[in-house]
Amino acid sequence: MIPIFDTSAQTAKLQEQFKEALAEVMLDGRYILGPNVQTFEQEIAELCGVTQGMGVASGTDALHLALKACGVGPGDEVITPSFTFIATAEAIVYCGATPVFVDIDPETFNLDPVQIAQKITSRTKVIMPVHLFGQIADMDAIMSLAQEHGIQVVEDCAQAIGATYKGRPSGSFGAAGCFSFYPTKNLGAFGDGGMVVTRDPTLAAQVCKLRAHGSNIRYYHDEVGFCSRLDEVQAAILRVKLPHLRNWNNRRAEIAQFYNERFENLPVQTPATASGNTHTYHQYTLRVSDRDRLVKEMQAAGIGAMIYYPVPIHLQNAFQSFGYKLGDLPASEKAAAEVLSLPIFPELTDSQAEQVADTLTTLLSKITV
Numbered sequence: 001m002i003p004i005f006d007t008s009a010q011t012a013k014l015q016e017q018f019k020e021a022l023a024e025v026m027l028d029g030r031y032i033l034g035p036n037v038q039t040f041e042q043e044i045a046e047l048c049g050v051t052q053g054m055g056v057a058s059g060t061d062a063l064h065l066a067l068k069a070c071g072v073g074p075g076d077e078v079i080t081p082s083f084t085f086i087a088t089a090e091a092i093v094y095c096g097a098t099p100v101f102v103d104i105d106p107e108t109f110n111l112d113p114v115q116i117a118q119k120i121t122s123r124t125k126v127i128m129p130v131h132l133f134g135q136i137a138d139m140d141a142i143m144s145l146a147q148e149h150g151i152q153v154v155e156d157c158a159q160a161i162g163a164t165y166k167g168r169p170s171g172s173f174g175a176a177g178c179f180s181f182y183p184t185k186n187l188g189a190f191g192d193g194g195m196v197v198t199r200d201p202t203l204a205a206q207v208c209k210l211r212a213h214g215s216n217i218r219y220y221h222d223e224v225g226f227c228s229r230l231d232e233v234q235a236a237i238l239r240v241k242l243p244h245l246r247n248w249n250n251r252r253a254e255i256a257q258f259y260n261e262r263f264e265n266l267p268v269q270t271p272a273t274a275s276g277n278t279h280t281y282h283q284y285t286l287r288v289s290d291r292d293r294l295v296k297e298m299q300a301a302g303i304g305a306m307i308y309y310p311v312p313i314h315l316q317n318a319f320q321s322f323g324y325k326l327g328d329l330p331a332s333e334k335a336a337a338e339v340l341s342l343p344i345f346p347e348l349t350d351s352q353a354e355q356v357a358d359t360l361t362t363l364l365s366k367i368t369v
């Protein structure tokens, strides 16, 4: 079986360093917002070319607290894609605001700026692009729309740590960038974790307050906040991994290049990288007709192929009250019907990648004859 992602392969390689880091945390005793969290926040801010990072309990919380710190509340609208993981839209709903779903560019799977412009109203408070599968959205167009209309931008960078757009890193464009350290992310913890990055000191102070029960000074609470800190243990693990991130992302790109070459003449659409972008290939996602049959056959052949995502958010039961229907976002709906993600992670060996490519090639030749 070749899994879609193998957390244990990465852990095995670094286990001695993890043991040392964990032993230090254990003996140090500063378990909440301790020295590893502080240093890791600086390291991620540096990676993103911004001034501050605030460790929180998850990527979902990063989005939620960043939106709250931007002042998003009831009556506000937040423009975001529907073809993404549910957490993106949940964060908007947690704030009491309304998600306004905009369709995607079918090539990159990211927000289509032309359609964003059509959905801006006097209530639009934030545009929240998602850098889906590891590729940054069209940020020049998005930032200029936001500036023109006085709207803030919060980037969902959960899948795009280390990605660049015209040389600039993810998380460096909007008022805030939000990261996830969920175990299967390109930089993954041994549990949940997340971070908000910004170069705005006021926004940073607000996120710091919100993550600590609405308090700057212990036991004095300005507002009702949350209990959402990145754990010291997770920060120690992530600091062991961070120096490897660039190489890991490069290896993912190498595997993606191999797949692209092997699939050139097959009846599939390989993932496109927009010019000026470096892709982190959090997922390697193809488009293919007869997808549902193919995914079952791949899995039966021992290849961990997956569908990210089978139902766009505007058609999810949980979002019915927002009044969308089938046909409202055709590019998102078509993507949901056609996408297929293949195993891609730094420890995937060349021979495993060959096996994935061979299996797909054989199965497709059977389906298409």
Ligand SMILES: Cc1ncc(COP(=O)(O)O)c(C=O)c1O
Pocket: 058, 059, 060, 061, 084, 085, 087, 088, 130, 156, 158, 159, 179, 180, 181, 182, 192, 193, 194
């Ligand atoms: C695009 C996107 N946004 C948000 C999240 C939420 O992150 P977390 O699982 O850390 O809460 C994820 C990942 O799970 C994601 O892929």
